[in-house]
Amino acid sequence: MAKKQKTFRPKPRLPKGMRDIRADEISAMNNMLAKLAQIYELYGFEALETPAFEYSDCLGKFLPDQDRPNAGVFSFEEDEDADWVSLRYDLTAPLARFVAANYDQLPKPFRRYQTGSVWRNEKPGPGRFRQFTQFDADSVGADSIAADAELAMLGADSLEHLGLKRGDYQITMNNRKILDGVLTTAGIDPTAPENLGERLTVLRAIDKLDRLGQEGIKDLLGPGRKDLSGDFTKGANLKPDQIDKILAYLATGSHGTSEPKERAEVLGNLEPLVAQTEIGQEGLNELIEIDNLLNAGDFKSDRVRFDPTIVRGLDYYTGPVMEAELTFETTNEKGEQVRFGSLGGGGRYDGLVARFRGQEVPATGFSIGVSRVYTALETLGKLTKDKRRAAPVVVLVMDQEHKEKSQAMVQALRGAGIKSELYLGTSGMRAQLKYADKRCAPLVVIQGEDERENGQVTIKDLDLGAKLSKEIEDNKEWRESQAAQQTVKSDELVRVVKSMLAAQQEQSGNDGGAA
RNA sequence: GCCGCCUUAGCUCAGUUGGUUAGAGCGCUUGAUUGUGGAUCAAGAGGUCCUCCGUUCGAUUCGGAGAGGUGGUACCA
Structure with a gap:
């Protein structure tokens, strides 16, 4: 059997000395x-x-020479026989x-x-x-x-x-x-x-x-x-x-x-x-x-x-x-x-x-x-790098037919100046929470069938939840306790999200603050 | 540029005194669990053993060359 033709796949790599910044x-x-x-x-x-980049002769003594045009600087010719330019x-x-x-x-x-x-x-x-x-x-x-x-x-x-x-x-x-x-x-x-x-x-x-x-x-x-x-x-x-x-x-x-x-x-x-x-x-x-x-x-x-x-x-x-x-x-x-x-x-x-x-x-x-x-x-630990503070609140989509309800909640949060996003996949709740966790989202907003029928939303504090999880070993208990979340009336959404975020900031401020 | 060391899974590393199916931990995917990220357990995916040439019946393993990485040194606007 003939070998499959190899498609060229470039390795996703960076030239040395270059880096991505997140x-x-x-x-x-x-x-x-x-x-x-x-x-x-x-x-x-x-x-x-x-x-x-500028014309090489303007940048100084490191003019590209014929043998090593890129020694020290990155240079190229604009056209053949034209002027050299350098970064x-x-x-x-x-x-x-x-x-x-x-x-x-x-x-x-x-x-x-x-x-x-x-x-x-x-x-x-x-x-x-x-x-x-x-x-x-x-x-x-x-x-x-x-x-x-x-x-x-x-x-x-x-x-x-x-x-x-x-x-x-x-x-x-x-x-x-x-x-x-x-x-x-x-x-x-x-x-x-x-x-x-x-x-x-x-x-x-x-x-x-x-x-x-x-x-x-x-x-x-x-x-x-x-x-x-x-x-x-x-x-x-x-x-x-x-x-x-x-x-x-x-x-x-x-x-x-x-x-x-x-x-x-x-x-x-x-x-x-x-x-x-x-x-x-x-x-x-x-x-x-x-x-x-x-x-x-x-x-x-x-x-x-x-x-x-x-x-x-x-x-x-x-x-x-x-x-x-x-x-x-x-x-x-x-x-x-x-x-x-x-x-x-x-x-x-x-x-x-x-x-x-x-x-x-x-x-x-x-x-x-x-x-x-x-x-x-x-x-020296002098940089404040709080990922949870930078990440958005994630509004889950519990069933695709009611996506627009979630979108409306995102709209309300954004209108109040709260970073937020609609979950954009079609996976189940578990995957959505995993996504929010990986993104370091501070909170997730959940409105499933139960909440919808009662005009309510559930807001879960992922940061607090992570802390509580350290004390719970049994999965059943962890699930049933529904740690760090509260269910409130739908029209309370923005107010409660704001207060939970504020509480979280205060918490992380206390943890990370200077002695 | 010069000198030394290193290169095996996504990551950190075992291992093969030259022989058939190359391993671990972590990570990843799936499940145990109708709507709850963690923990636990189970299953699964993932490798041209850096590349080429040579020695050999046979090389990931031995030899040579090269590439990449790393440490030192030189240069440094």
Whole structure:
């Protein structure tokens, strides 16, 4: 016998690093975004939306090349031999394009916030996706250092507004000019093009202090480092006295100490190390000004601190840089310790708009990784995700000939602003209750022959029923007790449903509420 | 990109020292139960043992290559 012709059936799967988001998460996420927008507008930022993809050359340095057109970004050609377009990989590059295109009409500084999906075609990891949401605020055209200080305050206020407690997070700042000052004292001129590679290697090494510790950094500044998997990372090949200078610099911050240092103390530590270079002194002065502004706003070191190890690997940052992190370790469902990546970051980038206009336009911005913060809040139990509150009341259809009676009840409930739906299948009562249970419906409305003849309806509280069921083991008893339901006059339907829902909310509020 | 580990039912995993019918728990479907979601009991559905090539009378099992996953590392706008 001939084999049956195989029909092609695609596996219902997702590309790696992509994910579906279900109702409870969507509402929690929308909630978060609304709260963020509230704070950003409070700070005087205006909203902006830009498209998901743009011409690749407008988005920045990650131009698709012939061999690997999709390295890092998702790109395609509009037509053959036409321009390349790419999905945006952040919200800053589109902003630079927007500002350059509308420069003359815009108020300077131009202060905007923006949220949306961005895409990166990279290897995904835990908590790292190929599509994710960012929430950005930027001030373009403001060279005042107050703009940078403000972003640190904005970051701290935002995270607290979302529910993170003071002490659960920290904003950490540094200044690229200070890093350049240190490099200069170590004998590496950061402005010399031939030093670019060396400079980046050193900055990368400094950025890794957290993870690799002093010894690892020493190796990376020197000949290189071999990790446990046997992989070798090329080092910067600095001389011992150069390495010492950089290690001394790293010691000015809080690394390796249990108590974080006050901003003033860090500034004091930095002074003798960087003040002898012009660029270092400039960076130090900027941090001092930021410190003054933060103090004026009563933002103490428990919210915003200074740390010399913050680099933000990016090439384009030119001044103050900052990063938002969780301050505690968390464990995942397997009980393993998990490092939480940064919740967000930003800094001053004076060169971005210049790509379009030739003229330097100072700008500074801060970006929150929304999904990361979401996961953090979830881990901390700070998200209200009550499925029963989100699901509709289900009105059962006991016999199909009287469906319209059920429809009328749904109409009445909807008219009173109560989420509700008609059961849309033809199955029996048991299946309908199972459906309502799976949907996490708070209540079901039942009107069978008995109720109909008496002008009544039965309303069953599924939440309470579930609780009562734990005390009943015998099925007969469970059925006969008709747990958690009451039968009332038909015209009482809306009133009783409302009061039962209110009782349920109060109940879940008591259970889930903060101590 | 580089290095290690892993891949058997929808999920978590046993197992086959190379041999005829590959198992469990959970989940799913149906019934015990004329109109009551839970619990209990019973029955049932569900597998190219990741793919291809090789060795062999015979491969889910052994060898090679590849794919996917995962952990580390590198890069990171």
